[in-house]
Amino acid sequence: MKHRVYRIAVHIVPRAGLLDPQGDTITDALHSLGFKHVQSVHVGRHIVIETEAPDALQAETAVQEMCEKLLANPVTEDFEITSAVPV
Amino acid sequence: MKHRVYRIAVHIVPRAGLLDPQGDTITDALHSLGFKHVQSVHVGRHIVIETEAPDALQAETAVQEMCEKLLANPVTEDFEITSAVPV
Secondary structure (H helix, E strand, O other): OOOEEEEEEEEEEEOOOOOOHHHHHHHHHHHHOOOOOEEEEEEEEEEEEEEEEOOHHHHHHHHHHHHHHHHOOOOOEEEEEOOOEEO | OOOEEEEEEEEEEEOOOOOOHHHHHHHHHHHHOOOOOEEEEEEEEEEEEEEEEOOHHHHHHHHHHHHHHHHOOOOOEEEEEOOOEEO
């Protein structure tokens, strides 16, 4: 079966309700720079993976498994996967 | 003028062609875990900002300015802004 390369982006964010000190620091810095209207900032990771797969669905399933096994911390983080785009 | 709160996500990624050692390390780790079809991984930051603004366009303009002044390194990073969504 012919494989194609798919590009998939993953967003990994601190679970809601957990402390996000990096986001709080950026919020304070933005206020100091004059961006007074900023209410909150949350910082996560944006990971772009290119992987070969027979179809988009299998590429997404593989990336879901990568998140569970390696990329995201299941205790403190949530992740979302964007749809697979052929490269 | 009445302000609303908008949520805007920003993706900040290493500029294409620059070294991404974190991405290379994750690629190796995924290969070790059996994900042999992974070709490349790039790691950036996913920042979600909630800010008050009169309309979506002005919220996006403010976030663009935040990226240029604080969030992104103009020498080594590119950023993209998603459209503003009312919260």
